[in-house]
Amino acid sequence: MTDATTHAATRPPPPPLIEARNLSRRAPGQGAWLFQGISLSLHEGDQLALRGPSGAGKSVILRALALLDACDQGDVLWQNAPIEAAAVPSYRQKVIYLQQRSAMLPGSVADNLRLPFAFAASAGKSYDEAQARSWFARLGRGDDFLTKNARDLSGGEAQLVALVRALQLAPQVLLLDEATSALDAQTAASFQQLVTTWAADRPSGLDHGLSLGRALIWVTHDEKQQVSLSNRVIKIVGGRIP
Amino acid sequence: MYQSLTYLQVALAGALVLVNGALSALLQLKLGKQLAIAAVRMVVQLLLVGLVLRFVFAHSSWFLVAGIIVIMSGLATSAAVQRPDRVYTGMWWDGLMSVVLGGWTMGLFAAFVVLREDPWYQPQTIVPLMGMILGNTLTGVSLGINHFTDSVVGERDQIEAMLSLGASRAEAARPALSKAVRTGMIPTINGMMVAGIVSLPGMMTGQLLSGIDPVEAVKYQIVVMFLIASGASLATVAAALLVYRRVFSSRHQLQGWMLRERRK
Structure with missing residues (x-):
């Protein structure tokens, strides 16, 4: 598979944001491979769709890229460097994994938004309520939405809160695991719109030699979404890239 | 003051297990066997502990x-x-x-x-x-x-x-x-x-x-x-x-x- 096709041919491509090298993982306690020999690179500007039948291993690959599960073989690199154990939490604020039904924590919507700022990995970041309000306004939710109890949210609303909760940490990569498949068409469109805006609104340049660029990976069964949101597609069959 | 018990006195208390047995039979609880095992276990375990402790107490080491x-x-x-x-x-x-x-x-x-x-x-x-x-x-x-x-x-x-x-x-x-x-x-x-x-x-x-x-x-x-x-x-x-x-x-x-x- 070629990774650099979308990049200018005249200068060397910048290092990939994420590079997976020969990742393999077995089912815990069993011998069967969940996926095997997965190598891929995600460059800034990439909008990659992982495609394949149910059970092909797309979700587990996405979880492995978020370092949520340990792999039996292979490495995940962030901008060409291995990720030390102590750096995993801050990596997960740069590379955020969103699942199909994101969990809400007890409290209001605002409590859920404030939550990640209490983590040590968020040092230097702070909760910006005005920013949250403006995102929710774009999603058609009023100011009182922030005070709503997270328990009373519909599945779709919870997913929107999960997206805003992730975006406010200014991630560089979103890993979206069928993140809109449980949403009605209108909510899915709002969700998609916000993701597109986030992806397009990428800061340029370097910080301490590292790229600030943005990219995303979708796992989706929705073919229309695959066409409108991705500029690259990788097929996964039986836990492998054929 | 402290009164030492004879084995007869212990056996008298032990007879009370018959009350449980009778209740089990009367109410068809089918607990008779379990009850008998539990009672015997309790007596044997405690007697063994008593003997072990008597030995340990006597040889204070x-x-x-x-x-x-x-x-x-x-x-x-x-x-x-x-x-x-x-x-x-x-x-x-x-x-x-x-x-x-x-x-x-x-x-x-x-x-x-x-x-x-x-x-x-x-x-x-x-x-x-x-x-x-x-x-x-x-x-x-x-x-x-x-x-x-x-x-x-x-x-x-x-x-x-x-x-x-x-x-x-x-x-x-x-x-x-x-x-x-x-x-x-x-x-x-x-x-x-x-x-x-x-x-x-x-x-x-x-x-x-x-x-x-x-x-x-x-x-x-x-x-x-x-x-x-x-x-x-x-x-x-x-x-x-x-x-x-x-x-x-x-x-x-x-x-x-x-x-x-x-x-x-």
């Missing part, structure tokens, strides 16, 4: 006392790890470390700081004291393991949501840990609340039966209650932390698959 405490700790561990609804590899060792930390720390504190008897391993004091401490410690261990593993399985999605947003394993596990430790300490707090009101604690009862002044017996009981409370709390915290270190990897991953449902 530190290694006999230490040996008996090691055996008691092993038995307490086995009882503690049989209760939680989930099991994992290494559970017995986590249980033992927690029992040892909670139970032995309190035992040493009692021997060297509070009681300061000569010799410090006075078996008449240390063995029953450790029995009471370990008995409560094992409850703390099993509650700590059970509630922590329950929370981790039940709140897996919330924990993973926190990890996905950059929480360290300690930050993501904190709510489950506090809940487990809180629940593990509740029996101890309740025990202190009702001590002497609902029932007289076992040790105090024993001392009263052997003719000790009630206020002296109460003083001993207060010491024991504090030792039990601290031992159980330490053990609960230790057990929850040890499970935490197994279930959350050093790379801040929740390895919930390690916890298997216990086969009933």
